[in-house]
Amino acid sequence: MSLVRINNLSKTFHTANGDVNALRNINLNIEEGDIFGIIGLSGAGKSTLVRCINFLEIPTDGTVYFEDKDLKELSHKELLRARQSMGMIFQGFNLLEQRTAIKNICFPLEIAGVSKADAEKRARELLEIVGLSDREKSYPSQLSGGQKQRVAIARALATNPKVLLCDEATSALDPNTTRSILALLKEINEKMGVTVIIITHEMSVIEQICNRVAVIDKSRIVEEGSVREIFANPQSDMARQLILPKGAIKSIDDFVTIRLVFDGLSSYQPVIANLVMECNVPVNIMYANTKDVNGTAAGEMIIQIPESSLDKVRGYLKRTGIKYKEEM
Ligand SMILES: Nc1ncnc2c1ncn2[C@@H]1O[C@H](COP(=O)(O)OP(=O)(O)O)[C@@H](O)[C@H]1O
Numbered sequence: 235m236s237l238v239r240i241n242n243l244s245k246t247f248h249t250a251n252g253d254v255n256a257l258r259n260i261n262l263n264i265e266e267g268d269i270f271g272i273i274g275l276s277g278a279g280k281s282t283l284v285r286c287i288n289f290l291e292i293p294t295d296g297t298v299y300f301e302d303k304d305l306k307e308l309s310h311k312e313l314l315r316a317r318q319s320m321g322m323i324f325q326g327f328n329l330l331e332q333r334t335a336i337k338n339i340c341f342p343l344e345i346a347g348v349s350k351a352d353a354e355k356r357a358r359e360l361l362e363i364v365g366l367s368d369r370e371k372s373y374p375s376q377l378s379g380g381q382k383q384r385v386a387i388a389r390a391l392a393t394n395p396k397v398l399l400c401d402e403a404t405s406a407l408d409p410n411t412t413r414s415i416l417a418l419l420k421e422i423n424e425k426m427g428v429t430v431i432i433i434t435h436e437m438s439v440i441e442q443i444c445n446r447v448a449v450i451d452k453s454r455i456v457e458e459g460s461v462r463e464i465f466a467n468p469q470s471d472m473a474r475q476l477i478l479p480k481g482a483i484k485s486i487d488d489f490v491t492i493r494l495v496f497d498g499l500s501s502y503q504p505v506i507a508n509l510v511m512e513c514n515v516p517v518n519i520m521y522a523n524t525k526d527v528n529g530t531a532a533g534e535m536i537i538q539i540p541e542s543s544l545d546k547v548r549g550y551l552k553r554t555g556i557k558y559k560e561e562m
């Protein structure tokens with residue numbers, strides 16, 4: 235079932251320096267249970283889009299449907315209720331510094347009129363879910379970045395939202411902490427059935443947890459689909475720019491650059507060694523980012539081979555079922 239549907243949405247900001255078209259003709263459909271990624275460079279319009287989803291920003295044109303209800307048709311009270319179904323977390327955590335972890339989590343419940351005792355009970359359940367039961371009395375200044383984001387996630391979940399909007403939620407965190415926060419979001423998605431929308435400029439975040447992704451470039455969506463498909467075969471310049479490692483592709487005369495995508499092949503298959511032997515071709519590995527996921531190879535490799543052996547190599551890759559793309 236569609237949870238968030240965006241139809242022909244545009245947003246223009248009128249500023250002293252003229253109009254800024256932050257979003258142009260956006261169409262998106264986010265299904266219940268999705269972990270939906272929205273990726274693009276800084277300034278592309280991502281934050282504006284996520285703020286339009288909960289109507290913190292009113293679209294200039296177009297429609298946002300939440301649970302099939304047109305948000306602009308809702309009364310103020312109905313809109314507040316819809317917003318309670320949309321939790322949000324940010325890059326800077328936005329915790330209240332004067333409140334302890336548990337009091338931060340209680341805050342949206344107090345606003346919703348929940349009694350203090352009930353709010354604290356719920357907050358303790360949430361602290362347990364995010365793995366911070368022992369830190370309920372800590373103030374934000376006493377917590378690490380990852381712990382602060384865990385408190386923010388617990389606070390966002392307090393009102394039992396249907397969807398969690400995450401705007402660059404891991405961008406201030408180191409790679410290990412990022413992984414643990416993404417794993418927590420995935421667990422919340424799976425165990426609590428919360429749909430997750432992830433805004434990021436990092437492909438590694440999308441790759442790690444999203445099932446679908448939309449690529450946004452200069453206010454427009456330029457590509458949308460399953461993460462697997464787009465990662466294996468990006469069509470738009472922006473998707474390719476975000477996926478392909480910078481500097482790995484340098485053209486050399488008489489050599490062809492090929493990007494190999496591993497998804498589903500056994501990790502134990504010596505793909506490159508076999509390629510060298512079977513085709514009798516010198517292979518230059520420019521970049522490799524492959525990992526073993528339960529015995530299956532995942533990731534990508536960029537190689538260069540002499541143009542004269544291209545036909546042989548194509549034949550080998552097709553035979554072995556490795557996805558590949560010839561780069562310019
Ligand atoms: N409140 C605002 N007033 C004027 N311009 C804005 C406002 N919010 C965002 N913009 C502009 O809209 C564009 C998209 O911004 P934003 O959605 O924050 O991008 P992103 O999150 O992808 O970095 C930028 O050019 C930005 O300067």
Ligand SMILES: [Mg+2]
Binds near residue numbers: 280281282402
């Ligand atoms: Mg932003």
